[in-house]
Amino acid sequence: MAMDERKFRILQAIIDDYILTAMPVGSRTISKKYDMGLSSATIRNEMSDLEELGYLAQPHVSAGRIPSAKAYRLYVDQLLHSGQIDKMDPASVQNYFEGRLRKMEDVVSHAAQVLSSLTHYTAVVTPPTSPEPRIRNLQLVPVTGQSALVVIVTDSGIVRDAMIQTDEGLDDDALFAISKMLTAKLTGKTFKEALDAIGELVPAMKERQKLLTGIENLAKQVQEQQAAPKIAIGGSSNILSYPEYSDVEKARSFLSLIETREKLAQLMEPTGQMAFTIRIGPETGMEEMRDLTIVTATYMTGNESHGTIGVIGPTRMQYQKVLSILNTMGKQLSELLGQDEN
Amino acid sequence: MAMDERKFRILQAIIDDYILTAMPVGSRTISKKYDMGLSSATIRNEMSDLEELGYLAQPHVSAGRIPSAKAYRLYVDQLLHSGQIDKMDPASVQNYFEGRLRKMEDVVSHAAQVLSSLTHYTAVVTPPTSPEPRIRNLQLVPVTGQSALVVIVTDSGIVRDAMIQTDEGLDDDALFAISKMLTAKLTGKTFKEALDAIGELVPAMKERQKLLTGIENLAKQVQEQQAAPKIAIGGSSNILSYPEYSDVEKARSFLSLIETREKLAQLMEPTGQMAFTIRIGPETGMEEMRDLTIVTATYMTGNESHGTIGVIGPTRMQYQKVLSILNTMGKQLSELLGQDEN
DNA sequence: TGTTAGCACTCAACGTGCACGAGTGCTAAC
DNA sequence: GTTAGCACTCGTGCACGTTGAGTGCTAACA
Numbered sequence: 001m002a003m004d005e006r007k008f009r010i011l012q013a014i015i016d017d018y019i020l021t022a023m024p025v026g027s028r029t030i031s032k033k034y035d036m037g038l039s040s041a042t043i044r045n046e047m048s049d050l051e052e053l054g055y056l057a058q059p060h061v062s063a064g065r066i067p068s069a070k071a072y073r074l075y076v077d078q079l080l081h082s083g084q085i086d087k088m089d090p091a092s093v094q095n096y097f098e099g100r101l102r103k104m105e106d107v108v109s110h111a112a113q114v115l116s117s118l119t120h121y122t123a124v125v126t127p128p129t130s131p132e133p134r135i136r137n138l139q140l141v142p143v144t145g146q147s148a149l150v151v152i153v154t155d156s157g158i159v160r161d162a163m164i165q166t167d168e169g170l171d172d173d174a175l176f177a178i179s180k181m182l183t184a185k186l187t188g189k190t191f192k193e194a195l196d197a198i199g200e201l202v203p204a205m206k207e208r209q210k211l212l213t214g215i216e217n218l219a220k221q222v223q224e225q226q227a228a229p230k231i232a233i234g235g236s237s238n239i240l241s242y243p244e245y246s247d248v249e250k251a252r253s254f255l256s257l258i259e260t261r262e263k264l265a266q267l268m269e270p271t272g273q274m275a276f277t278i279r280i281g282p283e284t285g286m287e288e289m290r291d292l293t294i295v296t297a298t299y300m301t302g303n304e305s306h307g308t309i310g311v312i313g314p315t316r317m318q319y320q321k322v323l324s325i326l327n328t329m330g331k332q333l334s335e336l337l338g339q340d341e342n
Numbered sequence: 343m344a345m346d347e348r349k350f351r352i353l354q355a356i357i358d359d360y361i362l363t364a365m366p367v368g369s370r371t372i373s374k375k376y377d378m379g380l381s382s383a384t385i386r387n388e389m390s391d392l393e394e395l396g397y398l399a400q401p402h403v404s405a406g407r408i409p410s411a412k413a414y415r416l417y418v419d420q421l422l423h424s425g426q427i428d429k430m431d432p433a434s435v436q437n438y439f440e441g442r443l444r445k446m447e448d449v450v451s452h453a454a455q456v457l458s459s460l461t462h463y464t465a466v467v468t469p470p471t472s473p474e475p476r477i478r479n480l481q482l483v484p485v486t487g488q489s490a491l492v493v494i495v496t497d498s499g500i501v502r503d504a505m506i507q508t509d510e511g512l513d514d515d516a517l518f519a520i521s522k523m524l525t526a527k528l529t530g531k532t533f534k535e536a537l538d539a540i541g542e543l544v545p546a547m548k549e550r551q552k553l554l555t556g557i558e559n560l561a562k563q564v565q566e567q568q569a570a571p572k573i574a575i576g577g578s579s580n581i582l583s584y585p586e587y588s589d590v591e592k593a594r595s596f597l598s599l600i601e602t603r604e605k606l607a608q609l610m611e612p613t614g615q616m617a618f619t620i621r622i623g624p625e626t627g628m629e630e631m632r633d634l635t636i637v638t639a640t641y642m643t644g645n646e647s648h649g650t651i652g653v654i655g656p657t658r659m660q661y662q663k664v665l666s667i668l669n670t671m672g673k674q675l676s677e678l679l680g681q682d683e684n
Numbered sequence: 685t686g687t688t689a690g691c692a693c694t695c696a697a698c699g700t701g702c703a704c705g706a707g708t709g710c711t712a713a714c
Numbered sequence: 715g716t717t718a719g720c721a722c723t724c725g726t727g728c729a730c731g732t733t734g735a736g737t738g739c740t741a742a743c744a
Contacts, residue, residue, distance in 0.1 A: 366736090369737080
């Protein structure tokens with residue numbers, strides 16, 4: 001016995017209904033609500049087959065059926081290949097980005113907010129990480145006689161700053177001169193390369209000791225943070241609206257998963273070259289995610305760097321809606337960040 | 343009939359027990375667990391009196407009593423006046439701040455994390471807000487031919503930056519000259535005053551039009567953000583551990599309160615000159631907070647600016663522990679931010 | 685006059701038994 | 715291959731009795 005056209009249509013109807021109601025769906029429901037031109041008895045036979053094939057499960061003997069992870073997998077694969085994704089009105093997303101946002105962090109956290117309020121699920125957004133950011137400019141801003149602010153602008157437009165102690169007897173003009181010199185030396189270099197370059201400078205500039213170590217520290221710090229990008233989360237409490245999570249223990253385990261960013265970062269990793277990565281329940285490989293699905297999409301910025309936007313919800317997620325929102329939003333973000341690199 | 347010493351001791355025992363167990367406490371429990379040298383019958387009489395006075399309530403006729411908001415108020419007032427707060431070992435808090443943190447945002451969000459993990463309640467921390475930040479320095483950092491980064495350092499050490507479009511034909515030296523000039527004009531001014539000052543400059547510098555409006559926008563933006571400081575939250579899901587919030591509907595209403603920062607900001611406002619502000623249930627004036635207490639403490643930084651740290655938990659909060667943690671942590675923060683203004 | 689023991693009373697919580705209904709699986713007829 | 719019919723299963727909701735924690739009151743005691 002194999003999967004045929006009719007079985008698939010019935011399975012689809014079951015999944016659609018279950019996504020809506022979160023209740024086990026019976027043969028009668030399908031034959032009535034989704035007019036297939038078949039009686040409940042026939043549906044029953046087919047459902048029995050589908051169960052044997054591993055697409056459906058029964059919570060208990062006289063209840064309706066619920067789709068398995070395998071069923072959702074089939075369902076989304078079909079969705080992805082049928083090209084039904086682009087139906088969303090892009091304008092409704094575009095509006096959210098009207099006021100031009102300045103800082104990368106703001107864009108990312110705002111995107112997470114928007115995404116969660118559009119989907120009613122929990123949204124996660126990672127900032128774009130160019131594999132190796134390069135320094136475009138370095139400037140020292142005098143603050144007091146003994147301290148200055150060092151500002152580094154990278155080619156991806158991200159700004160890093162830190163307060164450092166300066167050496168005595170450096171006025172504004174001296175700092176400016178040093179800024180110019182350092183910019184000339186460091187432009188186009190990665191932070192790793194910059195560290196070496198600064199190292200070479202040290203002997204020649206003994207009296208600038210303090211200042212150089214300050215800059216060195218900042219560069220090191222940036223390198224470390226590079227590895228752990230800041231993930232923005234929106235609507236973490238949305239999950240509580242769904243009956244699956246009316247059990248407080250489950251809700252807690254979800255929320256603490258969300259709060260530990262490492263696992264989340266792992267889930268956001270795109271697999272392969274696909275536009276979307278969909279991990280359904282067990283496919284995530286995490287026990288806490290057994291009843292959850294995470295859908296992610298990547299977006300691109302100008303200089304080959306890319307970030308990820310994603311949605312976490314129950315396995316009975318509104319896949320079609322989520323996919324089209326992610327699709328549109330990914331494009332918007334790519335545009336926003338591609339055209340203007342702030 | 344009035345409150346006497348013995349009634350108060352019994353009330354205290356009831357509150358202590360209820361804080362621990364979250365179950366209505368009966369007369370027998372008190373007479374056995376807390377040896378008062380009184381039989382349960384006597385306790386019963388006293389409890390009856392306490393109920394009449396409004397300190398206790400009965401969920402239903404044959405259940406134990408639970409403390410009212412009025413009782414908690416009496417309890418914490420006594421706690422505050424008895425000076426039992428300082429018993430905590432400061433070292434356990436100090437360790438958390440070992441590695442010097444650079445940015446105000448990081449300090450604040452880190453403090454929220456620490457506070458929530460120490461108390462097991464939800465923690466909220468507002469950054470210090472000097473009533474009127476003043477500009478200490480302004481610098482333009484060239485990025486490309488047409489864009490630059492403007493960086494403003496304020497007297498509280500907070501850095502604001504934004505990418506702006508520049509006018510054509512400005513090289514590094516020209517930008518530096520403008521930076522110097524603007525710094526001279528704006529140092530010591532508030533952002534509001536700075537806006538006026540820039541306005542005056544406009545006619546004299548027609549060919550710097552773009553650049554000036556860019557700076558103007560940043561100043562405006564800062565002014566707006568000034569009103570809505572970024573509150574950091576830690577352990578928002580901690581509340582779910584408490585039996586009061588095993589009802590998902592309640593949990594949801596709490597989490598969405600937490601997510602809308604305006605109301606939260608309102609709750610963080612200190613009242614009067616007290617070291618602590620304690621708002622118990624109805625005292626908050628918010629329906630969502632009926633069963634919750636928020637305890638806040640202020641901390642000071644060098645230049646007269648102050649921020650708030652606080653804890654939100656069920657009304658049956660472990661007040662003594664929370665107060666001493668807040669006390670120690672407030673001091674640590676004041677020290678950390680007082681000595682070094684980053 | 686304050687304290688305590690005893691007793692009747694109340695009421696939430698829990699378990700049991702029962703009827704109901706949704707849903708299935710199987711069989712026989714079309 | 716499809717469908718109608720029927721017996722069977724099992725979760726849900728409801729009524730009902732039991733249990734136990736806790737109170738309020740009264741009478742006795744110090």
